[in-house]
Amino acid sequence: MRSVLLHVLLIATLLPTISPWGTIAYYHANKDYIARVLCENRDRPELHCDGKCYLAKKLKAQQDKQDKETTERVQNTPVLQLFCQADLPFQFGSVWTASEVVRFSTYRFPSYLSPSTGLFRPPQC
Known part of the structure; x- marks a missing residue:
């Protein structure tokens, strides 16, 4: 059952x-x-x-149909907005205090993200 589903x-x-390729095969079979x-x-x-004009016309019509379907599909795709930004006024000047800047600059990774644990270490050859 999985094999049939996979092939479908x-x-x-x-x-x-x-x-x-199906259109080209039809052309060669009925040339x-x-x-x-x-x-x-x-x-x-x-x-x-020898019918090459017919083949070119069919391939062009098939391409135009596929382009039209793609355009319609893209235009009709719903847009999902994931983020909403609040309209906050921009403020000039420092927002952080000096102690927050020092605390931020001396921040250390948690132990599980430390380079010495091997998570962010290059592979050993």
């Missing part, structure tokens, strides 16, 4: 990148029919188009 998710994830019936230049054989 893999195909669903890769489908947008594989879809142009004669496309060149005889669907090609815009079938009346001018000297161009040797």
